[in-house]
Amino acid sequence: MKRLSIRARITLWFSVALILSVALTYFVILSVSRQIIQKTIRDDLVKTVEDNVDEIEYFSSIDLEDLENDVDFFIRYGDGYIEVDDDFLDEVNGVYTSLCQSDGALVYGENPIILESEGLGFADSQTNRVTLDHTLYYIYDRELEAEGLEGLWLRGVVSEAQGEAELSAISRYSLIILPSLVILAIIGGYQIARRALLPIRKIAETAGRISRGDDLKERIELGEGDDELHQLAEQFNEMFARLESSFQAQQQFISDASHELRTPVTVISAQCELTLDEEREPEEYKKALETIQRQSRKMNRLIRHMLDFARLELSPERYARERLNLSEMVCDICEDMALIREKGIALSCEARQDVYVCGNRELLTRLLTNLISNAYRYGKPDGHIRVTLTSDENGAALLVEDDGIGIAGKDLPNIFHRFYQADASRSDGGNGLGLAMVKEIVTFHGGEISVDSSPGRGSRFSVYLPK
Numbered sequence: 001m002k003r004l005s006i007r008a009r010i011t012l013w014f015s016v017a018l019i020l021s022v023a024l025t026y027f028v029i030l031s032v033s034r035q036i037i038q039k040t041i042r043d044d045l046v047k048t049v050e051d052n053v054d055e056i057e058y059f060s061s062i063d064l065e066d067l068e069n070d071v072d073f074f075i076r077y078g079d080g081y082i083e084v085d086d087d088f089l090d091e092v093n094g095v096y097t098s099l100c101q102s103d104g105a106l107v108y109g110e111n112p113i114i115l116e117s118e119g120l121g122f123a124d125s126q127t128n129r130v131t132l133d134h135t136l137y138y139i140y141d142r143e144l145e146a147e148g149l150e151g152l153w154l155r156g157v158v159s160e161a162q163g164e165a166e167l168s169a170i171s172r173y174s175l176i177i178l179p180s181l182v183i184l185a186i187i188g189g190y191q192i193a194r195r196a197l198l199p200i201r202k203i204a205e206t207a208g209r210i211s212r213g214d215d216l217k218e219r220i221e222l223g224e225g226d227d228e229l230h231q232l233a234e235q236f237n238e239m240f241a242r243l244e245s246s247f248q249a250q251q252q253f254i255s256d257a258s259h260e261l262r263t264p265v266t267v268i269s270a271q272c273e274l275t276l277d278e279e280r281e282p283e284e285y286k287k288a289l290e291t292i293q294r295q296s297r298k299m300n301r302l303i304r305h306m307l308d309f310a311r312l313e314l315s316p317e318r319y320a321r322e323r324l325n326l327s328e329m330v331c332d333i334c335e336d337m338a339l340i341r342e343k344g345i346a347l348s349c350e351a352r353q354d355v356y357v358c359g360n361r362e363l364l365t366r367l368l369t370n371l372i373s374n375a376y377r378y379g380k381p382d383g384h385i386r387v388t389l390t391s392d393e394n395g396a397a398l399l400v401e402d403d404g405i406g407i408a409g410k411d412l413p414n415i416f417h418r419f420y421q422a423d424a425s426r427s428d429g430g431n432g433l434g435l436a437m438v439k440e441i442v443t444f445h446g447g448e449i450s451v452d453s454s455p456g457r458g459s460r461f462s463v464y465l466p467k
Ligand code: ADP
Pocket: 374, 375, 377, 378, 379, 402, 404, 405, 406, 407, 415, 420, 421, 422, 423, 424, 427, 429, 430, 431, 432, 433, 434, 435, 436, 458, 459
C-alpha cells in the first residue's frame, strides 16, 4: 500500500487531534453550562419563594372599606383574612409559587403540576427534584410561621426544562463556532505544512538532478532563513561543492595522466616507425632502443605513481600503522641518500634520538625520499641539503631544507597538486606527482605540511606528524 506523504500524515494527525479536542471541549462546555443553568434555576426558585413569604399576612378582622379600596388580594381563612400583597409573584421566569394547605389544597397562586404532585408531602426549606409525567421539576417548600398562617405552605415549582432554551442556544453556537474553527485550523495547518515542507521537495529535486548527472554545479536555493531546513540545505550545498571539486580533480587527474602517458607512447611509436623505415647501422638501432627504454621507464614510473595514489585512496587499510622509531628511519635514509652526491650537493642530518610516531614505514620512507630527491633535483651545484628531526609532546617535526633554485610565490599554492610542475624543463624526469604523494601521505597520518621558499634562496619543507 502506498504510504501517505509526510504533509498528508501531519495534516491528518493534526486534524484528528483537533476534532477530538474540539468534541471534548464541546461536551465540557455543555455539561458545565447545564450545571450552571440548573444551579441558577434552583437559586431563582428558592429566592422567589422566600421573597413571597413576606407578601402574605393574616388579619383576624378587616375593615370592609379597606377591602374595597386595597389593591392587595384578600382570602377568607378561618375566622379572619389572608392578605396576599400585590407584590406576590405567582409566576416569574418559569417559577410558579402557590399557597397551599398542608393537605395540598391550593389556596392561592399557580401550580402547573397541582394534579400530578397531589400527595407529594411538604418538606420545609428543601429543594427536591421530582419526575412527574416524564418531566423533571424542582420543588421548594416553605412553611409559613406567622401568626394565623400556621398549617399553610408556600410551594415553588420550576421545570428543569426551563434552562433548555439557553442550553440549546449555547449548543447551537458551539456547533457553529467550533467546527468553523476546526475547518480554519485544518486549512491553516495544511498550508503551513505545505509551506514548511516545500524546501524538502526542492532539496530532493536538486539532489535528484545532481545524481542524474544533469549539472554538478547546481545548488539548492531556499532564500533567506536560518531554520533547520536552511541548515540542511546548506549542508547539502557544501556536500555538492565537495563532490563537484573531487569530481573535477578526478577529471583533471585522468586528463593529465592521459596527457603524460601519450607523450612517451608517441615518442616510442615514432621512434619505431622511423627506425624500421629502412635498414640501419647497429649503432642507430642501439640509440633507438635507448630512447625507447628511457620513455618506457618514464611510463613505468608514472604508472607506478598513479597506482600508488589509487592504492592509498581506495584501500588505505593496506598500509598498516605501527609504532616506529622515526629517528632511526630518518638517519638510515639520509645515510643512503647522502651517497648520491649529485651535482656535488652535500646532505647533512640532525635527528633527535628516539622520536617515535605511529605510522607506516613504507609511506614515511617514500615521503622523506621524495622531499630529499626534490632537494637534489632543484638544488644548486655544490649546494647543501639539511634534514632535521625534532619532537614535542604531541608529535614529530621533520624539516627538509635546501639552498637551491627555490619556488616562485605564484607556484607555491599549486606545488602539492597532482601533475603540477613549476618549470617542467628543470624537472629532469619528474612527473609532478612527488609532492602530491607527500601531501597524501601526510594527510593519511593526520599530519600537516607547509613550505617556505623564495626563488634563488632555497626551500624549506616542514612536516608535522602526530604521535
Ligand atoms: P616533480 O616531479 O616535477 O619534481 P613534484 O611534485 O615533486 O614534481 O614537485 C612539484 C614542483 O614543485 C616541481 O616541478 C618544482 O617546480 C617544485 N619543487 C618541488 N620541490 C622543490 C624544491 N626543493 N626546490 C624548488 N622547487 C621545488
